[in-house]
Amino acid sequence: MQRSDETLLLEAIRGDDCSFSELVRRWEKKIFGFVFRYTRSHEDSQDVVQATFIKAYKNLDRLQDTGSFAAWLYRIALNECRISFRKKSSIRRREFSLGERDRDSSMPETALGIDRVTPEQILSGREELNRLGEAFYRLPAEQREVILMREYQGFRFREIAEILEVPLSTVKSRLYLGLKTLRRFMEES
Numbered sequence: 001m002q003r004s005d006e007t008l009l010l011e012a013i014r015g016d017d018c019s020f021s022e023l024v025r026r027w028e029k030k031i032f033g034f035v036f037r038y039t040r041s042h043e044d045s046q047d048v049v050q051a052t053f054i055k056a057y058k059n060l061d062r063l064q065d066t067g068s069f070a071a072w073l074y075r076i077a078l079n080e081c082r083i084s085f086r087k088k089s090s091i092r093r094r095e096f097s098l099g100e101r102d103r104d105s106s107m108p109e110t111a112l113g114i115d116r117v118t119p120e121q122i123l124s125g126r127e128e129l130n131r132l133g134e135a136f137y138r139l140p141a142e143q144r145e146v147i148l149m150r151e152y153q154g155f156r157f158r159e160i161a162e163i164l165e166v167p168l169s170t171v172k173s174r175l176y177l178g179l180k181t182l183r184r185f186m187e188e189s
Contacts, residue, residue, distance in 0.1 A: 009066045012057075020060070024053050027070075031077050037152050038081040038145075040133075048084050052077040071162040078145065078163065085141075135185035143178030150175055 003019075005026065011019035031052055036045040055076050063072055136144060142164075149155040149163065150171075157175075161168045 005069055006066045009060075009063070009069050013060050013063070013066075020057055023069075027073060028053070031073065034074065034148070034153050035077055035081055037148050038078075039084060044084055048077065048080045051080045055080065068162065071159060074149075074163045075165070082141070131186065131189050132182075135182055135189065138185055139178050139181055143174050143181065146171055146174040147178045147182070 003022075005023060008019040008023050012023060028049060032045055032049050035048045035052070036042065039045050039048060052073070056073055059076075063069065136147070139147070145164070146160060149160045150157070155163070157168055157171050160171045164171065
C-alpha cells in the first residue's frame, strides 16, 4: 500500500531522508512542468526544480500544516522561478512552447495527425504560438502567474490563492485582467 504524502512528510520532518526522496519522486514532474512553463528553458527548469526541493528539505520544520504541502511546494517553486527570472531578465527572448510535447521527442508528426496539415498551416501555427508567447511574457508577472497556474497547470482558484497567499477575489481579477490584456496584445501584433 502506498503511503500518503502527509505520512511521508511527517516521516521526513522526523529525519527520514528516504521519505523525502519519495516525495521528490512523486512531485518532481509536476513541479518541473510548472517551472518549465515559467522559465521556458529545460536547463533553467532543472536548476529551479533542484533549488525548490533543496529549499523545501531545509525548511521542512517550518511547514505548519502538512495538509498544505502541495501549495507550500508550489509557492517555493514560484519564488525560485521569480528569482531565476530576475537573474535572466536580460535573456527573455527564447523559443516559446505551450505544448506538452518535449522537443527531443522522437514521436513522428504523422502520429499526431499532422500529416493532413499543410506546411503553410504548420508555419502559421508556429508563428501564432510565438506571438502568443511574446504577448504572454509581456503581461505583468502576477497576471502571468495566475494564468499559468489556472490555464496550464489546471489549479482551482482556491489552490492558486493558497499558493500565492492572496484573497480568492484577487486571483480571479488577475486572471480576468491578464486574459483581457493578452487578447489586446494579440490584436495589436
